[in-house]
Amino acid sequence: MQKKIGKMSEKSVQAKGICKSYKSLFGSAKTVLEGISLDIDRGEIFGLLGPNGSGKTTLISIFSTLIYPEEGSLSILGLNARRDRGEIRKIINISTAKPNFPWSLTVRENLVHYSMLYGLYGLGLNRTVEDQIDAFELGEYRDVKFENLSTGLKQRLSLAKAMLNHPRLLFLDEPTTGLDPDMSAKTHDLIRRIHDEEGISVIMSTHYMPEAELLCDRIAFLRKGRVAALDTPQNLKNHLELGKRVKITYRGLANLDALRALEGVIAVRGKPGIVDGRVDIQANGQADIEVTKPAEGPVDRQLEILMDSNEDSLDRILKSFQDAKILDINIEEPDLEDVFLELAR
Numbered sequence: 001m002q003k004k005i006g007k008m009s010e011k012s013v014q015a016k017g018i019c020k021s022y023k024s025l026f027g028s029a030k031t032v033l034e035g036i037s038l039d040i041d042r043g044e045i046f047g048l049l050g051p052n053g054s055g056k057t058t059l060i061s062i063f064s065t066l067i068y069p070e071e072g073s074l075s076i077l078g079l080n081a082r083r084d085r086g087e088i089r090k091i092i093n094i095s096t097a098k099p100n101f102p103w104s105l106t107v108r109e110n111l112v113h114y115s116m117l118y119g120l121y122g123l124g125l126n127r128t129v130e131d132q133i134d135a136f137e138l139g140e141y142r143d144v145k146f147e148n149l150s151t152g153l154k155q156r157l158s159l160a161k162a163m164l165n166h167p168r169l170l171f172l173d174e175p176t177t178g179l180d181p182d183m184s185a186k187t188h189d190l191i192r193r194i195h196d197e198e199g200i201s202v203i204m205s206t207h208y209m210p211e212a213e214l215l216c217d218r219i220a221f222l223r224k225g226r227v228a229a230l231d232t233p234q235n236l237k238n239h240l241e242l243g244k245r246v247k248i249t250y251r252g253l254a255n256l257d258a259l260r261a262l263e264g265v266i267a268v269r270g271k272p273g274i275v276d277g278r279v280d281i282q283a284n285g286q287a288d289i290e291v292t293k294p295a296e297g298p299v300d301r302q303l304e305i306l307m308d309s310n311e312d313s314l315d316r317i318l319k320s321f322q323d324a325k326i327l328d329i330n331i332e333e334p335d336l337e338d339v340f341l342e343l344a345r
C-alpha cells in the first residue's frame with residue numbers, strides 16, 4: 001500500500017469542482033460548497049480559514065470521506081475518494097474540536113478500543129497505546145474516565161487517538177478551540193512535532209489567525225462556499241495590498257464614524273473591553289465593527305485602524321481624534337487577522 005501511494009501521487013488532496021448542499025426538513029436545499037478546487041501537496045500543513053458557516057467543517061468531512069460531495073472529483077493520497085474509501089480510511093485520521101468518546105471509558109481504555117477498531121491486537125496494540133500515552137503526555141490521566149477530563153485533555157486524547165493508525169494525512173478541525181493559551185501552545189508543538197518527525201501531512205481548520213500564521217504553509221480562505229484566496233500567509237498579506245496598522249491609545253472622544261468613513265480605511269478595531277468595540281464576522285461574510293458605546297470618559301482607550309497600502313496618511317486619521325488626547329501611536333505591519341477582515345468584508 002505504502003509503495004502504491006508514494007508512486008501514485010505527490011498530492012495529499014486533489015479536489016475539483018466539489019459541490020455540497022444540505023436539504024432542510026421542508027425539502028429546500030442550501031448550497032454550502034460551490035465548486036471547490038484545491039491541490040494540496042503531501043507534507044504541507046494546510047489551513048482552512050473563513051467566517052462561521054463558510055463550509056470548513058463540511059469540506060474536512062468530505063476530504064476525510066465522512067460525507068460525499070454531490071459533484072466534483074476527489075482524490076486523497078492518490079486514491080479515489082468514492083471507490084477507495086476503505087483504503088483511504090486506513091491511512092488518514094481526524095481529530096475534532098469537540099471529541100465525543102465513550103464517556104465511561106478511561107483514557108487507556110479509549111485508546112485500546114480505537115486501536116482494536118484499527119485492527120491492532122496483542123503486543124502491537126499495547127505498544128501503540130503506550131507510545132501514544134507517552135507522546136501526548138497522558139500517563140498521569142491513563143485511568144481517568146473521558147467524562148472527567150478537562151477540555152484540553154479531551155483534545156489531547158483525540159489527537160492521540162488520531163495517531164493510532166500512523167496516518168499519512170491528518171485532519172484537524174479547530175484543534176485549539178476552547179483551550180487556554182498554555183494548552184494551545186502545547187497543541188501547536190504537538191502538531192509541529194507530528195508533522196516534522198513523522199512526516200505527516202496536516203489539513204486543519206481554525207479561527208485563530210496567529211495559529212494559522214504559525215503553523216500553516218498555505219491557507220485557503222473560504223467565503224460563501226468558495227475559495228476566496230489561496231496562498232502562503234506572507235503572500236496573502238503582500239497581495240492584498242494591506243497598508244499599515246495604526247494603533248492609537250487615547251483618552252476622550254474619538255469620532256469613530258468619521259474614521260470609518262475615511263477613504264482607504266479597511267477596518268477600525270476597538271480593543272474589546274476598552275472601547276466596547278466588537279468584531280462581528282457574520283455567516284454572510286460581512287465583517288464589521290460595532291461600537292456599542294461612544295468612546296468617552298477618563299479611561300485609556302485603544303483603536304487599531306487598518307489602512308490599504310495606498311492610504312496611510314496619518315494626518316487624516318488624526319483629525320478624527322481632535323477631541324481626544326492622544327497618549328501613544330504605534331504603526332505596525334498588518335497580520336493575518338487583517339487579511340481575514342479584508343477578505344471577509
Ligand SMILES: Nc1ncnc2c1ncn2[C@@H]1O[C@H](COP(=O)(O)OP(=O)(O)OP(=O)(O)O)[C@@H](O)[C@H]1O
Nearest residue numbers: 022023032050051052053054055056057058059283
Ligand atoms: N448536517 C447539516 N445539515 C444541514 N446544514 C448543515 C449541516 N452541516 C452544516 N450545515 C450548514 O452548512 C453551512 C456550513 O457549515 P460548516 O460547519 O461546514 O461551516 P464552518 O465554516 O465549519 O463553520 P464554523 O466556523 O462555524 O465551524 C452552515 O450554514 C451550516 O449551518
